[in-house]
Amino acid sequence: MTRLSVNINKIATIRNARGGNNPNLVQVAIDCERFGAQGITVHPRPDERHIRYQDVLDLKDVVTTEFNIEGNPDDRFIELVKRVKPDQVTLVPDAPDAITSNAGWDTIRNADHLRKLVDTFKSDGIRVSIFVDADERMVDGAKAVGTDRIELYTEPYATHYPDNQEAAIAPFVRAAQRANEIGLDLNAGHDLSLENLRYFNEQIPYLKEVSIGHALICDALYFGLENTIQMYLRCLNRD
Template sequence: MTKLSVNINKIATLRNARGGNMPDLIKTAKDIERFGGQGITIHPRPDERHITYQDAHDLSKIVTTEFNIEGNPISKFIDLVLAIKPDQVTLVPDAITNITSDAGWDTLKNEAFLTEVISEFKRNNIRTSIFVDPVSSMIEGAKKTGTDRIELYTEAYAKNYTNDKKTAITPYIAAAEVALANELEINAGHDLSLDNIEYFSKNIPGLLEVSIGHALICESLYLGLENVVQMYLRKLS
């Protein structure tokens, strides 16, 4: 079964819009685990516009499933990860001004930098994953950095799924096969939803984990958080 890690950034966004502690981020994380979620993902950004660095520390004390911290490995982010030592760190090349992630790493141009960062995380027994587009050369480049996993950036799949799902998923199947041939484990995330997750998970060989946030929280506004988590679990089983 592909594991479901729930990204709770949007809970923090809603909380921060009004101030105070509603909704309660810590309670939400605990509830997601209680509902069957197999991981909690956060993506703190330097401006702390949703998840704050203090949130990351607070969550590290209560998450009992897999704790995954995503982000661009600037110095402040690296220090945070090394202080917390989550189960997994996912490296994402998002610019400070990005609203959301919009591309995978160029693992060829950034090989030396990524290798250095990943070596430091692995010395601290933190599993590493690199956010990549479904491009063979980028996956082969990821292998050279020493990463444990890749996370396939799935926006293109989600965008094209309703028009032609077979065409949409074809490059991702090929990418997964390259990853497996290079002994890399596989995660995936970005714009996956209840509409498209089942087809993706059933067709991607070796898919270990998906990270889903925006769609899952939006769907929960209509269907309820517990119900939606359970719906994802059924589609991934």
Template sequence: MTKLSVNINKIATLRNARGGNNPNVVQVALDAERFGAQGITVHPRPDERHIRYQDVIDLAKVVTTEFNIEGYPDQRFMDLIRSVKPAQATLVPDPPHAITSNSGWDTITNRLFLRDIVEELHEYGARVSIFINPESKFFEPAKNTGTDRVELYTEPYATYFPTDRHAAVKPYVEVALLAKDLGLGLNAGHDLDLHNLRFLKESIPFLDEVSIGHALICDALYYGLENTIQMYRRQLEI
């Protein structure tokens, strides 16, 4: 079964636009779980423009599904993981002012750095996932870091899906099979939505988890959060 982890960064963006605590990030996370989310994902950034570090601490007290914290492993991120002890820490190579994640790790150049980070995160009790491009050359070095999983960066798949879905998914199937052979768990995320999610799941049935935020929250404006989460769950239950 592929789990759906709901990224609630955009809820925090909406709250921060006005100040105060509306919408309430913690309450939305609890409601998302109640509506069927099998995990909650957050990606705190240094400027706290959406999820704040205090949000992560508050969420850790109440989230009962898998709590996944994404981010670049600077000292503040590592301290947060040590304090919060989430189910999963997802390492993303974002510079501080990136609008959103736009590439995976070069696990060849950064293998030793990532190995040390993964080892430390394991000491904190977190499962580790490394955000990675669908290029086979990065997968064995990723395995050598000691990571538990890799997360496929799916923006290129989403971009080319409307034109040629089979060509769009082909490199992902190839690296997914490679990851499976290497004994790596497999997550996926970025620009997945109600149009392209089912085909990805059909093509890679052994996906462990997808993390979806922007599209899901946008869909919730029309369909409602509970209905939207159930719609995404149905795309994965095939």
């Protein structure tokens, strides 16, 4: 079964809108795990508009499943990750002013930079995942820099899924097959939802983990957080 990591950035967005500590981000992380989530993901950005760097430190000794910190590896981010030592760090090339992640790494053009980052984190025993587009060349480039995993950027899949499921999934199947051939473990994330997750998971048997935040929290407004997490887990169950 593919593991579900819940991205709790949107919980922090709601909290920050009013100040104070409601909703309590740490308690939500604890509850997500209690409700069945197999991981917690956070994506701190330089302006701390949702997840704050202090949040990451507060979560360090609370998350009992798998802690995944994702983000653009500037100096502050690197220092934070090395201090926290999460189970996994996911390297994402988003600009500081990006509303949300919108592309994967060019693992060929940025090979030297990525190789140094991978070595830095792996020397601290942290599993490294690199965010990439569904492009076999980028998958090969990720393997060349020594990463443990890649995370496929799935927004293009989600966008085209309503019109043509087979066409939408095709490049992701090819990228996943290539990753499996060369010994890279596979994650996926961005705009995966109750509508499109089951099909994605069924078509890519090598999938280890999905990271889902925005859609899951939106669904939780209607269905409740516990029920929503269970709904997503059922989408990931291939039995």
